[in-house]
Amino acid sequence: MRTPFQDIFKTRYPIIQAGMGPYDTTSLAGAVAKAGGLGLISTVGMGSFTLPGIGEYKYSAIFGEGTPEQLIERSMNRVLEGIRDSEEARFGVNIPVSEEFIPTSARLIRYVVDRLRTDPEAGKKCCAIVTSAGDPLPWSARPGESRLEVSVPIKQVIPEITWCHVVPSVRAARRCEKAGVDVVIASGREGGAHCSWRDTSTMVLVPEVVQSVSRPVVAAGGFSDGRSLVAALAMGAIGIQMGTRMIATRESDFAEAWKEILVSATEEDTLVARGFFGPMRFIRNTRALELVDATLRGAPELYKGNPTGSTSEILDLEVTGLENLFKGNIEKTPVLGGQVAGRIHDIPSVKELLDRIVKEADETLGKLQEWL
Secondary structure, X not given: OOOHHHHHHOOOOOEEEOOOOOOOOHHHHHHHHHHOOEEEEEOHHHOEEEEOOXXXXXXXXXXXXXXXXXXXXXXXXXXXXXXXXXXOOEEEEEEEOOHHHHHHHHHHHXXXXXXXXXXXXXXXXEEEEEEEOOOOHHHOOOOOOOOOOOOOOHHHHOOOOEEEEEEOOHHHHHHHHHHOOOEEEEEOOOOOEEOOOOOOOHHHHHHHHHHHOOOOEEEEOOOOOHHHHHHHHHOOOOEEEEOHHHHXXXXXXXOHHHHHHHHHOOOOOEEEEEEOOEEEEEEOOHHHHHHHHXXXXXOHHHHHOOOOXXXXXXXXXXXXXXXXXXXXXXXXXXXXXXXXXXXXXXOOOHHHHHHHHHHHHHHHHHHHHHHO
């Protein structure tokens, strides 16, 4: 199987592993890169931001102490060391650009572009910056576009990088085109973790984005196997991005209890509530239900599709929930995951998963040819 994806990213397979901050995906990114996909280092947990009613908060329990630059350097070094013997391995970095995170976003992007310009090995194997959870225009290199004082014009500073941005709507996809983004990742609301304010599914969103912009489109939200990869290609996408399915792999950095929850979940076992960066999709458990109740009390407009701020109660449930993860209390942890958890039934190695997906996709395409 070959699509324009492989020409753009120089990978074997048309598959991206999603960035899934605030959690560490360094080991997973390296495994995906070696297996032929595009692995992404997640960076949300590498910075701090101010939370109303709580103050400055930092995910130091995940990445340890250090500046954003020190933490991304460690992760990049680990990935590069792990893929050094694999000539074709490729990875990227996911950097959210939401308002709460912008100062850290700028520091991380600046470090990455400086590293890629001065380190030949990193410049070859780190081929993508994936921004998300915010507006791409302030990071544009296009003349006349207003930029934030701290922002970095990504394509102006390093033209050879492939700049991707994750969008939940056609309107946002058009802003990507205006900003000069190279690849648009269209993510339907059934995906796990950060999701759209509006309830637009992947099946509706992806073909509409493909039709509305001239940029290549990667489909995200609900993908897990070869049949869904073929469906993405049929909708006009050049490949897929997977998050929840990638968590349930042997090399994944996520807790084993988290992986087991995904294997046992059904397609009905997710809930949406207000989180750090807007709406978040969680696997149903005690903490997820508490977050839904808190959202109904403090941010009910979310369930009408209207952007609304968080509350100290919601933020406290997330912060203490993260602490519960490290105490081994998974029932009181906000477990991020998409509806596709209902289609996850095992915990394979990353290589086994990616090989299986592409093999099944080829077989599915063959069957479709017989029907035509």
